Amino acid sequence: MPVTRRRLLAAFGSSLIAALAAWWWWPRKVEPPTVESTPAASGNAGFRAWIDTLVPAEADFPGAVALGVAERMQELIGEQPAYAALTRAALEWLDERARAQGGNGFATLPEVDRQSIVSAALASAPGSTPRTFFQATLDDALFHTYADESAWVNLGYAGPPQPIGFPDQQRPPGRG
Amino acid sequence: MEADVVIVGAGAGGAACAWALASHGVRVLLLESGGEYLPAHDNRLHLADWEQHPFPDDDKHTLPYRFGPLQPLQLQWDQLRSWSHVFGRRVGANRRAQKYHHVRGVGGSTLHFSGEAHRLNPAAMQMHTRFAVAADWPLTYEQLEPFYVIAEQLIGVAGDSHDPLRPRSRDYPLPAHDHSYASQKIGLGCRKLGMSWTANPLAILSRPWQGRPACNYCGQCARGCPRGDKGTADLTFVARAVATGNCLLRSGCHVSGIKPGGDDRVEQVRWIDVQGAEHAVTARVLIIACGAVQTPRLLLSVNDAAAPRGLANESGQVGRNFMETLAWGSSALHPEALGSHRGVPADGICWDFNAPDAVPGAPGGVRFNVGMAEADLAGPINYARRVAAGWGHVHRANMKKSFGHVLSVGSIGEFLPNDGSYIDLDPGAPDQYGQPVARIFSRVDEPELRRLDFMARKCREILAAAGCDRPFEEFGTYDTFSATHVFGSCRMGRDARSSVVDENCRSHRWRNLYIADASVFPSSGGGESPSLTIAALAIRVGAHVRDRLAAREL
Ligand SMILES: Cc1cc2nc3c(=O)[nH]c(=O)nc-3n(C[C@H](O)[C@H](O)[C@H](O)COP(=O)(O)OP(=O)(O)OC[C@H]3O[C@@H](n4cnc5c(N)ncnc54)[C@H](O)[C@@H]3O)c2cc1C
Ligand code: SF4
Numbered sequence: 001m002p003v004t005r006r007r008l009l010a011a012f013g014s015s016l017i018a019a020l021a022a023w024w025w026w027p028r029k030v031e032p033p034t035v036e037s038t039p040a041a042s043g044n045a046g047f048r049a050w051i052d053t054l055v056p057a058e059a060d061f062p063g064a065v066a067l068g069v070a071e072r073m074q075e076l077i078g079e080q081p082a083y084a085a086l087t088r089a090a091l092e093w094l095d096e097r098a099r100a101q102g103g104n105g106f107a108t109l110p111e112v113d114r115q116s117i118v119s120a121a122l123a124s125a126p127g128s129t130p131r132t133f134f135q136a137t138l139d140d141a142l143f144h145t146y147a148d149e150s151a152w153v154n155l156g157y158a159g160p161p162q163p164i165g166f167p168d169q170q171r172p173p174g175r176g
Numbered sequence: 177m178e179a180d181v182v183i184v185g186a187g188a189g190g191a192a193c194a195w196a197l198a199s200h201g202v203r204v205l206l207l208e209s210g211g212e213y214l215p216a217h218d219n220r221l222h223l224a225d226w227e228q229h230p231f232p233d234d235d236k237h238t239l240p241y242r243f244g245p246l247q248p249l250q251l252q253w254d255q256l257r258s259w260s261h262v263f264g265r266r267v268g269a270n271r272r273a274q275k276y277h278h279v280r281g282v283g284g285s286t287l288h289f290s291g292e293a294h295r296l297n298p299a300a301m302q303m304h305t306r307f308a309v310a311a312d313w314p315l316t317y318e319q320l321e322p323f324y325v326i327a328e329q330l331i332g333v334a335g336d337s338h339d340p341l342r343p344r345s346r347d348y349p350l351p352a353h354d355h356s357y358a359s360q361k362i363g364l365g366c367r368k369l370g371m372s373w374t375a376n377p378l379a380i381l382s383r384p385w386q387g388r389p390a391c392n393y394c395g396q397c398a399r400g401c402p403r404g405d406k407g408t409a410d411l412t413f414v415a416r417a418v419a420t421g422n423c424l425l426r427s428g429c430h431v432s433g434i435k436p437g438g439d440d441r442v443e444q445v446r447w448i449d450v451q452g453a454e455h456a457v458t459a460r461v462l463i464i465a466c467g468a469v470q471t472p473r474l475l476l477s478v479n480d481a482a483a484p485r486g487l488a489n490e491s492g493q494v495g496r497n498f499m500e501t502l503a504w505g506s507s508a509l510h511p512e513a514l515g516s517h518r519g520v521p522a523d524g525i526c527w528d529f530n531a532p533d534a535v536p537g538a539p540g541g542v543r544f545n546v547g548m549a550e551a552d553l554a555g556p557i558n559y560a561r562r563v564a565a566g567w568g569h570v571h572r573a574n575m576k577k578s579f580g581h582v583l584s585v586g587s588i589g590e591f592l593p594n595d596g597s598y599i600d601l602d603p604g605a606p607d608q609y610g611q612p613v614a615r616i617f618s619r620v621d622e623p624e625l626r627r628l629d630f631m632a633r634k635c636r637e638i639l640a641a642a643g644c645d646r647p648f649e650e651f652g653t654y655d656t657f658s659a660t661h662v663f664g665s666c667r668m669g670r671d672a673r674s675s676v677v678d679e680n681c682r683s684h685r686w687r688n689l690y691i692a693d694a695s696v697f698p699s700s701g702g703g704e705s706p707s708l709t710i711a712a713l714a715i716r717v718g719a720h721v722r723d724r725l726a727a728r729e730l
Contacts (some may be wrong), residue, residue, distance in 0.1 A: 008577050061572055115568060119576050122567075142560035147225040153555055155579040156513055159555065162221040162402055165392025166518030170354040172516025173580055 008075075043134045045107035046091045047074060053114040060153045067151070069144040073137070078111075083136065090133035179205035180425065180725060181461040183447050184431045187284015189693035190465030191400070191409035192327060192711035195416050196718025198423035202725060205457065206423055209430040209466075210237060210281035213410060215402040221394060222402070227557040231279070231399050232275075232540045239280050241469055243273035244617040249655055250399060253625050256632060256654035262562055266563050267655040274658040276469055282427050283410030284467065285707075286379075286662070289405050290397045290521040290550060292705035293333040293379040295342040295712075299531050300541060300590070301698045307539035308530065309592045309623075311497070311698035314670045314679035321345060323712035323719075330416065331407035331711070332385040335377030338516035341527060342379070349373050350382045354520025356393070356581055361510060361547045366526050366544070376525035379708070380405030395549040413527050413711070425484045427433060429455070431474065432609045435464065436482040441688045447607055461688045461721055461730050465714065468498065468662040468695040472599045473614035475666070483563030488666070488683040495600050496595035497667045499700045500618045500659035504628055504652040505547050506635040507584040508644035509563070515580045521549035522586070529634075530702040532590065538626040540590025541702020544634060547586030551651070562649060562696055585633035585638045588703040590662070594621050599665045618657055628654055661706050673687075680720045681713065688730055692717045 015058040057063030064070065077083045094106035095116045105110045106117065121130035145151050152159065156173055158166070167173065181197055182189045186208035220229045231237075248270050249257070259265045264461035266272075268681040280287045292726030298317035305311040318570070325346045327333075334350035355363060363373035382389045390659045393406045404411055408693030417423035428450035437443030446456045464471050472495040476486035486494055510516070522545045552558050556579070563582060564574035601612035620628075636647060654657070668691075669675025681696050683689040693716040694706050701709070724730045 007344070037342075056568055058569065083614060097606040098543065100315070118567065134567075139561055142571075143557055146556040147228050149224045150592070154576060155559075156515065157517065157556055157579060159517075160222055160224055160226045161394035161555075162226075162392075163394045166395040167392055167514070169356040169393040169518035170360070170663055172357055173513055 044070075044074070044096055046105060047087070049107040049109075049114060050091075050094060050118075050137065051141050053118050054138050055113065055145050056111070060149075062150050064141045064145045067145055067148045069141055072144050073140050076140075086129060086133055086136070089129045093121075095129050178647070179203050179457065179460075181368055181387060181463060181619060181721060182207065182457060182459045183463045184411065184445070185209075185284065185465035185467065185691065185693065186282045186425065186427070186589040187279075187416055187465060188286050188409050188637045188707040188710040189411035189714040191283065193270055193692040193714040193718045194423050195330065195413040195463060196715040197722060198417040198420040200722050201422060202722055204417065204423040206417070206425045207429045207431055207445070208282050208425065208427045209239065211427050211518045212282045212406070214655075215400065215404070216490070219400050219402040221396050221399060226349070226396070226399070227555040230614065231400070234571075237280055238278060239470055241276055242604065243657065244615050246271035246657060247596075247619050248645040249619055253629075253654055256625065256652050258651045258655055258682055260562060261565065263350070263580070264429060271620070271654070272656045273616075274656050275657070276658045276662065277471070278467060281410075282338060282414055282425065283408040287400055287410070287709060288398060289408075289660075290705075291331060291378045291380040292522055293328065293331060293335070293377045293407070294701075294704035294706075294707040295344075296320075296701045296704050296709050297341050297530050297532075299341075300699060300701045300704075303532060303539065303592070309539055309675070311593075311667060311669055312714070313698050314668055317342070320663050320709070320712050320716065323715045324708065326715050327708055331379045331412050331708070332381050332388070333377055333407070333708070334382035336375040341436075341530065345629055347386065348377065350385060351487055351590070353378060353380065353382045353391070353520055353523050355524050356516070358514040358516035358548065359519060359524040360584060361512075361514060361642050362546055362585060362638060365638045365640075368641040369637060371528050371544075371557040371638070373524050373525050373526055376522050377540045378520060378523070381405040381407075382519050393519060395517060395519055395554050395605055397520055397521050398550065398552075404446060407485055409711075422583045430609055431466075432611055434477065434478050434487055436480050436487060436686070442686050461690070461725070463690040463692050463717065463721070465511040465691070467693050468665045469599055469614050469616060470526075471691060471693055471695045472665040473601065473612070473678055475545070476601050476613055477612050488676055488689060490685050491665060491673050491676060493674060495665050496598050497664040497698075498595055498599050498616070498618065498706055499591040499662065499697070500597070500653070501590045501661040502589040502620070502628060502653055503587065504625050504631040504635055505551050505584055505586040505650065506632065506639055506647040507547070507551055507553055507582055507649045508639045508647045509578055510583050510642065510644050511579045512605055514583070514645075516548050516582050517551070517554035519546075522546050529630075530704070532702055534702075535589070535627055535630050538623040538630070540592060540623065542587055542589035542627060542631050543703035544585055544587045544631075544638060547584035550586055551584045551649075553582045553584055562623040580653040583642055583644055585635040588705075589627045590701045590702045592621070592623055593664055594619055596621075605607075615658070620654060625654060628652055633678070641658050661694075661700070663706060666695040667698050668690050668696040669698060681717045682720075690717055690721065
């Protein structure tokens with residue numbers, strides 16, 4: 001079953017140029033993993049640590065976890081059986097990798113070790129559980145993180161679009 | 177209210193036609209399947225999560241349709257595949273049926289549109305005579321011109337009145353919008369290539385106009401305009417028609433059937449309201465304006481001994497000659513922070529290749545335009561997902577480096593009708609009203625692919641000349657059906673054997689039946705956006721019906 005972030009977004013329609021944007025909202029097809037799996041022991045903590053590694057905080061940026069993105073995503077993932085199954089399998093994979101690196105679950109690792117596991121997930125075969133999980137969760141985490149104004153600091157974005165609009169549009173931008 | 181004329185559909189065509197009739201004392205019943213657009217409820221552009229909310233796209237705001245199988249893709253045209261540096265290619269072996277973009281609501285698809293308000297290039301109206309493709313328009317540009325003027329005045333079009341391609345008898349009512357800073361950069365690129373770059377005529381107010389405010393350049397027309405400065409059909413034509421006291425608008429009323437009568441006249445229109453109650457009215461004149469997918473569906477679904485192949489389908493042409501949107505868009509990063517999320521969606525346009533003989537190797541013109549907002553590359557979420565590469569701290573650094581740097585160039589071109597592109601009735605499950613659902617077949621043929629190839633190359637050249645890196649994302653209709661402009665499925669023409677309606681958009685057989693929407697287009701034009709032409713044609717239909725009613729011929 002295809003995983004859709006939300007039906008609404010899967011069917012997103014946009015613009016004049018044959019709705020260019022709509023193309024990118026096409027639902028990802030996430031194949032359910034073949035392995036029968038149970039939730040990883042580290043559960044929520046592992047998922048939060050994963051999201052925190054994908055979209056970490058910085059001095060001028062709260063990062064995904066502080067914005068409640070991990071919880072929001074877990075809620076939505078819970079509504080989609082294939083995505084939930086993928087998540088369970090991926091969290092197990094993360095914990096196994098962590099144990100192989102001498103840790104006691106992904107969530108307990110220092111950031112640099114978590115980063116090396118993320119790199120390994122990204123480097124795994126297309127269509128594999130870790131790679132698919134990486135692609136799906138990064139995209140979703142960004143989708144939710146940048147819907148919060150605190151993530152816009154130092155980007156040069158003076159949004160949202162209304163009620164002020166961008167009346168300075170014909171001049172070089174100031175820093176928003 | 178007793179109505180002289182029943183109009184089905186309150187989009188670009190139906191609304192303009194209703195105004196043309198009601199403003200001259202004709203009593204109109206305007207039946208619209210959808211509801212009214214309520215910015216306070218339907219629009220979130222003032223909220224931080226605005227980007228997560230596209231134009232409402234649920235069953236309430238759209239009508240059902242399905243797709244027939246689409247064509248296999250060929251290696252030969254591989255350079256025309258859509259791709260992204262983040263997502264790669266997403267289409268498999270066959271062309272993907274993504275979406276027919278439209279809106280069910282008072283104002284129709286103009287609620288969602290980008291506001292381009294184009295007149296057709298007169299040279300694009302004689303494609304059959306000149307190139308033996310498509311069909312000629314049975315009326316001339318000169319015959320349509322006075323109706324363009326009326327439409328432009330009522331909508332409040334902002335543009336540069338100097339247009340050598342499209343002679344005009346009256347200036348645009350409003351001055352053109354200034355080019356955004358990013359659009360100026362694309363213009364520089366065009367000029368380097370010896371191409372022109374001009375103000376795109378827009379149904380977007382550059383000054384306050386007749387009680388509506390000027391645009392504030394938020395760029396999000398496709399998500400619906402909360403200010404009311406975009407010239408949607410509800411705010412322009414419908415509001416004025418209703419204000420005359422001669423037009424009764426019934427929203428939430430879905431027309432479910434038409435009954436043919438004797439003497440080659442349609443007799444009755446049936447509809448179902450939001451509560452599910454059925455109604456019927458006897459129509460002295462019936463004007464159908466449901467758009468190029470739903471109008472043929474409604475006609476074909478008429479099942480009557482007097483119209484055994486569907487209503488007005490004596491020629492077998494209802495649903496045939498369907499034309500979709502041939503489009504390309506390339507996006508790339510510019511080294512300078514341009515604040516390119518600012519500005520109306522498409523303030524600049526290049527018409528240099530719009531004439532039907534301007535593209536080498538394929539008849540039919542094309543145009544090029546600014547495309548960031550239309551590519552939905554105008555906010556932090558889309559930059560985060562589609563522009564900035566990497567993850568973790570690298571991604572954040574890339575966000576800071578790239579935000580506001582994207583330039584996108586879009587292009588739309590002529591789509592010639594072919595025998596693999598048509599609308600019919602889907603044999604599957606009926607819609608909620610028990611009616612058959614429309615099915616879309618569309619095939620992109622060799623001339624379209626050659627034109628698309630030209631469009632793609634030019635988009636890339638313009639970006640490079642503007643100083644951009646190589647594109648990071650491209651989209652084209654070779655591998656994806658995702659049409660916003662659809663036309664042609666009830667072609668107008670002089671010959672009753674090869675067309676559905678005549679030059680006044682009246683059925684060749686049914687004397688009180690008219691069509692006033694995009695389905696009557698005999699050809700698509702060389703990339704012009706259609707809504708202004710639809711409105712002009714519909715106002716002309718209104719004038720014709722008015723005259724016939726006055727002469728007691730209807
Ligand atoms: C995202 C987007 C961007 C666009 N940008 C531009 C642009 O910049 N410039 C431009 O010129 N064009 C643009 N277009 C195209 C333009 O909006 C359409 O071409 C135009 O609105 C079509 O007019 P129409 O009257 O044929 O149909 P519509 O405007 O679609 O109106 C048809 C109406 O009929 C109603 N209807 C259908 N069936 C029934 C029924 N059985 N009973 C009652 N009512 C019914 C529908 O609900 C709808 O309201 C855009 C379109 C989209 C979707
Ligand atoms: S750019 Fe102008 S017309 Fe478009 S939605 Fe914003 S304010 Fe309205």
